[in-house]
Amino acid sequence: MQFQWSMPTRCFFGHDALRRHGEVLTSLGKRAMVVTGRAGAERSGALTGVTTLLDALGISWARFEQVEPNPSLETVLAGARATEEFAADFVIGIGGGSPMDAAKAIAALVHNRDPEALFAGRYDYPVLPVVAVPTTAGTGSEVTPYSILTDHGRGIKRSLSAPVLFPAFSFLDSRYLDTLPGPSLVNTVLDALSHAAEGFLARRATPLSDTLAMESLAIIGRHLAGLAEKERDPKLLDDLLYASQLAGMVIAQTGTTIAHGMGYGLTVHHEMDHGYANGAIFPAFLSFSMVHQPDRTTAILAALAMDGLEAFQDAVTGLLGPFPKIAAERLDQLAQAASQTANVHNTVPEPSLSDIRAMFTATFG
Ligand SMILES: [Fe+2]
Incomplete structure (x- = not known):
């Protein structure tokens, strides 16, 4: 039998996971970019959970809320610019697969400016740490090294896939599914x-x-x-x-x-x-x-x-x-x-x- 296995994400599963274990975020820095879609993060209560935690920990945050379903290359490039301007130390993706995948791509693009290099597997500069907070029960993005993006120019979906894209931390609180x-x-x-x-x-x-x-x-x-x-x-x-x-x-x-x-x-x-x-x-x-x-x-x-x-x-x-x-x-x-x-x-x-x-x-x- 021969196989490899790697799952570097530290996961916290259970009600109040953010409140109980959120202090680990202080290990990632003092400034966070919160990446969401337009509705799900608020509706689920996850956005309030995250921002309340960040405020309590003294972590400054800004929000990039322009992630559409099936996030586009243009969107994540805009998110990376906003993240760089805010000088964020890490990125938090809240929502279904789209915001979490977008958070990973944004975290990668802040220092690696050329998406084509990333698609080719070349990560020449550091990727910011990512934190994932799922509000659906499907994508699994909180424990994967993938980010699926839509390239409208070519009319196809394209995948980023690299071990550095595994989230550092994931918080899985099933109460966020209640309003789905x-x-x-x-x-x-x-x-x-x-x-x-x-x-x-x-x-x-x-x-x-x-x-x-x-x-x-x-x-x-x-x-x-x-x-x-x-x-x-x-x-x-x-x-x-x-x-x-x-x-x-x-x-x-x-x-x-x-x-x-x-x-x-x-x-x-x-x-x-x-x-x-x-x-x-x-x-x-x-x-x-x-x-x-x-x-x-x-x-x-x-x-x-x-x-x-x-x-x-x-x-x-x-x-x-x-x-x-x-x-x-x-x-x-x-x-x-x-x-x-x-x-x-x-x-x-x-x-x-x-x-x-x-x-x-x-x-x-
Ligand atoms: Fe899928």
């Missing part, structure tokens, strides 16, 4: 499900990532049915945030597969939510996987307590409703773009263009 709208909770949990399952099927899967993936899927499987309407009791929210963290730790090691590669085009060109796109594609992706990796695919369905592929398809359709139809010509273009992503090479076996086209057609045709 039902559809957002569903979409983000389906994103977490796809992380765990794709990590389990990925070429880069390891024995340790498999263990975390199975645990994550088992927890998600217990809560999936009727998720949007469920009462948000503390146990449910703790479970979902924990499962999402586990799934993030999985993809931090394994990366994602063609299911995420296919989802990227849908979010950039069809304004589809990231988790929704992955969830919609997933029944077709598991059908593909069932042919080529039957044992692993069966294990995923068993962990989710699903009685076969059809039951899984029904569960996803029940949560997301009927999927939108997309014209055949457009699906060809999306398949072509997905076939160019690095995700193809992490999929077992590497799907052909016609495999990808067939998965798109089964879902949106």
Whole structure:
């Protein structure tokens, strides 16, 4: 057996995590840039939690609140300029995947001015420390070394990936999920499900990532049915945030597969939510996987307590409703773009263009 494992983020999980453990932020400096979207950080209570803490610790802060869903290169460059002007020592990302991914990119760009160098893996100058405070149960960004950005010039999503992008600290308080709208909770949990399952099927899967993936899927499987309407009791929210963290730790090691590669085009060109796109594609992706990796695919369905592929398809359709139809010509273009992503090479076996086209057609045709 041979594998590598690295998870350098120090995580604090539980109610009042910020209040109980927030003093660790003093080790990062005296000035913080708080990176958020326009609504989620406030609605969840996480923004108040963070700023109250910073004030109590005597840490000066400014807020960059311009992060849109699927953050663009332009946005993170503007955030880096604001962070440099404020002379921040560290960056705090509060929200779902978009603000946390943006916080990482901003932290990297303050001293490394050229995003192309970062995309090529060249980090010539220090990256500011990042603190992550998730307010959704899906992205896992609080425990990954990834930042996914939208390059509107090229019309594609592009990934920053480097060990220096792991957050220094993450604070996971499931009470911040309490006000998340039902559809957002569903979409983000389906994103977490796809992380765990794709990590389990990925070429880069390891024995340790498999263990975390199975645990994550088992927890998600217990809560999936009727998720949007469920009462948000503390146990449910703790479970979902924990499962999402586990799934993030999985993809931090394994990366994602063609299911995420296919989802990227849908979010950039069809304004589809990231988790929704992955969830919609997933029944077709598991059908593909069932042919080529039957044992692993069966294990995923068993962990989710699903009685076969059809039951899984029904569960996803029940949560997301009927999927939108997309014209055949457009699906060809999306398949072509997905076939160019690095995700193809992490999929077992590497799907052909016609495999990808067939998965798109089964879902949106
Ligand atoms: Fe994802």
